[in-house]
Amino acid sequence: MVVGRLGRVLGHPGLVQRMGPDPASLARAWKVAAVGTDVAARWVAHAAVTVAARGAANYPEPLATDLEPPAVVFQLGSTTVLDRPRVAVVGTRRCTRYGHDVAVELGHDLAAAGVAVVSGLALGIDGAAHRGALEAGGGGGAPPVGVVASGLDVVYPRRHRDLWQQVAATGLLLSECPLGSSPEGWRFPARNRVIAALADAVVVVESPGKGGSMYTVEQALRRDVPVLAVPGPVRSPASAGTNHLISEGAVLVRDATDVLIAIGVTPPRRPRTDPRPTATGEARTVLEALGWEPATLDQLIARTGLALGPLSVAVAGLEADGWISRSGPWLERISGPAR
Amino acid sequence: MLAIIPSATLLGVDGRAVSVEVHISNGLPGFTVVGLPDASCREARDRVRAALLSSSLPWPLKRITVNLAPSGLRKVGSGLDLAIAVGVLVALGEVPEEAVRGLAFLGELGLDGSVHPVPGTVPLVDALPGDVAVLPAACAGEARLVGRHLVRPIVRLSEVAFALQGKASWPIHPEPPPAPPAPPPPDLADVRGQPVARRAIEVAAAGGHHLLLVGPPGAGKTMLAQRLPGVLPRLEPAEARLATRIHSAAGVALPPGGIVDRPPFRAPHHSSSMVSLIGGGTASMRPGELSLSTGGVLFLDELGEFLPSALDALRQPLEEGSVRVARARASLTLPARFLLVAAMNPCPCGEAGRPGACRCTEAHRARYRRRLSGPLLDRFDLRVDVHRPDVDELLGGTGGEPSAVVAARVAAARARAVRRGVGCNADLPPGRLDAEAPMSGGARAMLETSLRQGRLSARGLARVRRVALTFADLAGLDGPLRAEEVGQALALRFDPVGLDAAAVA
CATH class of the missing domain: 3.40.50.450 (Rossmann fold)
Structure with missing residues (x-):
């Protein structure tokens, strides 16, 4: 019954193409996917994972009324x-x-x-x-x-x-794929x-x-x-x-x-403070020249007119204070204080 | 019936003296060469016989034995042909024994009796005993560089025979007209924009710091690297002699003046085998690209495409300044003291890993990174990104500083390093950094922050301090390093492994 419903709700063309539109071919595809998987051993190792079929009491409520609800949902954590x-x-x-x-x-x-x-x-x-x-x-x-x-x-x-692991420990991990499924495209x-x-x-x-x-x-x-x-x-x-x-x-x-x-949730009032020291002098010039797009040292030299020496001092200072970050040769501005 | 003629053979970058002993006796006619000749050396038999006959000289129908002493040393190449031919003539009595006293012979014979040049003339002549060197005219220029011998240039075997028999005087071959001076190396003034990369070239030249250029195709990495020899100082006489010797031994054409006095620039293709880079391979242990770039620049374009084993083989020479090549038959040390410049693409897509724009997948980038071993990357003191210059910069009127101006600063900085007792700052041992490169409070604080935030490793620290010292040398500053020098050293050492922009999460 469950499989039949899933067959009907496969709205995604990629899915239909892969698994076939009819319940029989879908069941075959599931069987193929499960070959080589020791199902019992997996369940013993993952006893904390709960399974909710559509219509069951523990099936997530937001999904129950969905256009294309998953036939089965696997959950780990607090529902x-x-x-x-x-x-x-x-x-x-x-x-x-x-x-x-x-x-x-x-x-x-x-x-x-x-x-x-x-x-x-x-x-x-x-x-x-x-x-x-x-x-x-x-x-x-x-x-x-x-x-x-x-x-x-x-x-x-x-x-x-x-x-x-942290999400599973404090929140909820959810998947419609059976245990052991690899992340196929x-x-x-x-x-x-x-x-x-x-x-x-x-x-x-x-x-x-x-x-x-x-x-x-x-x-x-x-x-x-x-x-x-x-x-x-x-x-x-x-x-x-x-x-x-x-x-x-x-x-x-x-x-x-x-x-x-x-x-429609009332936002809490919470003042936001920036503990980073204010950038002054050349550092400020560099920060303004950097803007919000990644830039290289060459570009900063062209934009600020500073020589490499003072520029690199300013960049090192900004980096130390948490104003900019570096990925490879690219410098990027950091919007808020590091958390 | 016996003749002993001095000649030489090549091993690595050195010549070894060889005595060619020719014995002629009655018996079944034959010609045997003993004394570990290699294939090309054993073929001397047929060349010598044909050359003598073509020159209307006699060939005895007797038993001829040629021994190449010392017989334990492997002899390579065709350079012993002439000595064997002269030995046959002396042993036959065609040439009086006294005529060859004090003469040494070098040269390959053609079947028509002509004498052809041999590679490695400089080290070979250096190893020749005696006062007179008889060798092919084409090698005369190289032979005179050694300066110990009276050089007798010849072009035909018959000339030697007639001169030794007293029928004619030694031929005089006109010196080839002096070659036009070598074109000047490419100039830094051609490079538009790219202030950071230009600075890195200058620092690399002044401090002997190995340089890694990272940038998309067409950004000008090769162009920049080619301009590095132009800002390096000319080779000192001793260095020039060594470089000339290596080039000669490897059979690489010498520059017009005959002496390699400009820093060599070698750019082997990334398909190069390990042996072609390191040396060895042939019985003569031909020096490889590492040795050929001694005193100059070894440029490895597309660093990621080189064989990983070849790249790892670079590590020991980079540390020691020489390559120890060990083979079953011989082991020897070849010089390899070079400035390494490498270029690579930041990632396959050409967007230079720009956050948000690079389209390469994680797996792609990881595969690209894995090609370079950490220990090799660690040896680059300077790691600089090179970007395609803006259109305005390309079409704009003025180029940058010409090489001559930069070279003057480089020479002054190198002189300061020499006063410290090292060739360049990159050679400064870590133990002397505290004495030679003390740091100001600001510099110390900057390095401390970098270390604490994990952006600098302990090993990187010493390298950054050396580069900062070079910056101070270039600026002509004494006293403790300022934050400005340390900041620039840090700025020119970005982490190519962090090209992985998505790793922010």
Whole structure:
């Protein structure tokens, strides 16, 4: 019965192509996927993972009424998180320092306001949003929700093993893939649909014109979930998608307050202080010349007219004070104090 | 019936004296060469016979035995042909024994009796005993560089025979007209913009710091590297002699003046084998690219494309300034004291790893990074990114400083290093840094912050201090290092492994 429903709700063309539209071929595909997997051993090792079939009492309520609900949902952690307001904070894996900082800030401030941050635990924006939320969670904020595209015992990306464990420990990890599933490419759009289904609003922090985040947006629009976007420099390829969304009418996000208003939560009053020492003199000149896009030393020399000597002193000072960061040869401005 | 003729063979960058002993006796006609000749040396048999006959000289129908002494040393190449031919003539009695006293012979014979030049003339002549060196006219210029012998240039075997028989005097071959002076090396003034990379070239030249240029294709990495020899000081006489010797031994054409007195610039292709870089390989242990760039610049373009084993083989020479090549038959040390300049792309997509713009996947970038071993990257004191210059800079009127101006500053900075007792600041032992490069409070604080924030390793610390000292030398400053020098040293040492922009999360 369950399989039949899933067969009907496979809206994603990639899924249909892979698994076939009819229940019989879907069942065959599941069987193929399970070959070589010692199911019993996996369940013993992952007894904490709960399974909820559609219609069961422990099936997540937000998904039950969805357009394309997963047939089965695997969960690890506390399912009560889903009773809170939920906001998806998503974006590209290849983010800039700016996007990373905004994602951390949004994750932190939303969680501090009691909103569960839903994201995909991927590299880049997703992970940054989760980290921000986890930090606020330590101070009484809402724990995050991670929706992943592999089995709950297959950590992907492996660099986020610590993040994965922290989200499972304090919040909720959720997947529609059986244990042992590897993160195949076609699972990611399906995962993004679950993120869109879970969220009360979707915030895109940084995304190029095409990509997984834009698919999440598409799915959110199908469900009448409001889509919000963080603007970026018009020349930054990483912000091409978000800027496009704003031009198409997405709500512009400057900080967590904009998001909270969109989902009808009263933002907490909280003064924000910047403990970093004020940049003065040449450091200030350099910071202004840097702006919000990555730049190299060559470009800064051209913009400020400073010689390499004083410029490098200013850069080293700004770096030490937490005003700018370096990735390879690129210098980037850091928006807020380090958390 | 016996003749002993001195000649020489090549091993590494040194010549070894060889006595060619020719014995002619009655018996079954034959020609045997003994004494560890290699293939090209054993073929001397047929060349010598044909050359003698073509020159209307007699060939005995007797048993000829040629021994190349010392017989334990492997003899390579065709340079012994002439000595064997003269030995046959002396042993036959065609040439009186007294005529060859004090003469040494070097040269390859053609079947028509002509005498051809041999590679490695400089070290070979250096190893020749006696006062007179008879050798091909084309080698005469190189032979005179040694300066110990009276050089008798010849072009035909018959000339030697007639001169030794007293039928004619030694031929006089006109000196080839002096070659036009070598074109000046490319000038830094051609480089538009790129203030940081230009500065790095200057610092690398002044302090002998190895340099890694990272940038997308077409950014001008090769152009910059080619301009480095132009700002290096000319070679000292001793260095020039060594460089000339190495070039001669490797059979690389010498510059018009005959002496390699400009810092050499070697840019082996990234498909080069390890042996071609390190040396060895042939029985003569031909010096490799590392040795050829001694005193100058070794430029490895597309560093990531070189064989990993070849790159790892660079590490020991970089530390010691020489390559120890050990083979089953011989082991020897070749000089290899060079300035290493390498260039690589930051990532395959050409967006130079720009955060948010680079389209390379994690796996791509990780694969690119893995090609370079940490220990090798660690040996680059200067790691600089090179960007495509803006259109305005390309079309703009003025170029940068010409090489001559930069070279003057470099020479002054090098002189200060020499007063410290080292060739250049890169050679300064870590133990002497505190005495030679004390730091001001500001410099100390800057380094402390970098160390605490994990942006600088303990090993990197000494390198940054050496580079900062070079900056001070270039500025002509005495006293403790200021924050400005240390800041520049830090700025010219970015972490190419951190090209991975997405690692911010």
